[in-house]
Amino acid sequence: QAQLVHSGAEVKKPGASVRVSCKASGYTFTGFYMHWVRQAPGQGLEWLGWINPDTGDTTYAQKFRGRVTMTRDTSIDTAYLELSSLSSDDTAIYYCARGRIDRSDFWGQGTLVTVSS
Amino acid sequence: SYVLTQAPSVSVAPGQTARITCGGSNIGTKRVNWYQQKAGQAPELVVYDDRDRPSGIPERFSGSNSENTATLTISRVEGGDEADYHCQVWDGDSDHWVFGGGTKLTVL
Numbered sequence: 001q002a003q004l005v006h007s008g009a010e011v012k013k014p015g016a017s018v019r020v021s022c023k024a025s026g027y028t029f030t031g032f033y034m035h036w037v038r039q040a041p042g043q044g045l046e047w048l049g050w051i052n053p054d055t056g057d058t059t060y061a062q063k064f065r066g067r068v069t070m071t072r073d074t075s076i077d078t079a080y081l082e083l084s085s086l087s088s089d090d091t092a093i094y095y096c097a098r099g100r101i102d103r104s105d106f107w108g109q110g111t112l113v114t115v116s117s
Numbered sequence: 118s119y120v121l122t123q124a125p126s127v128s129v130a131p132g133q134t135a136r137i138t139c140g141g142s143n144i145g146t147k148r149v150n151w152y153q154q155k156a157g158q159a160p161e162l163v164v165y166d167d168r169d170r171p172s173g174i175p176e177r178f179s180g181s182n183s184e185n186t187a188t189l190t191i192s193r194v195e196g197g198d199e200a201d202y203h204c205q206v207w208d209g210d211s212d213h214w215v216f217g218g219g220t221k222l223t224v225l
Contacts, residue, residue, distance in 0.1 A: 047214035059212050102207035103150040107159040
């Protein structure tokens, strides 16, 4: 059974960076895109971008370009999201979501990132 | 950039039909996906490519898409359907996903 397991909650100070991991199991990691989506408290969903775990190719939402980096380690079937220059507006749950380029069929449970001084 | 518009909330009595809409310019030319998100949980795909259902999703969930509006229809609504529903498209021009703002379905 497919699973996506996130790293634990993070608390960061403004200006810092955060790295969130998403470990895949139960399916061929390189066979699906991995998207990253966030949800601020009480708000809707916001897409950050995708990585193709097979090739390492990435596409980032324009809003986050220059601040976001998506990588993967195929030896341990894990995808990573790094977001830099954090502000309080980045406080959110960050989800990885497996799928195709145009949709996701399965989401992880998310990592809460809190940015506070 | 492409924009999707959803009503913030919809209320329906048990056993009735809920219709949740997603508006966008010529959205009928795009493939719309719908995600259900129950309180405290991750989103779950309930309809993809306008009208198809993933395995395990009840037939009560259906979708349509035409011109400037896509619709998720939930027939014979149950208490367990209470959730936020998010529409999503892939904008091929920008290679970006776009989400609607989400609609909270309340079962009275």
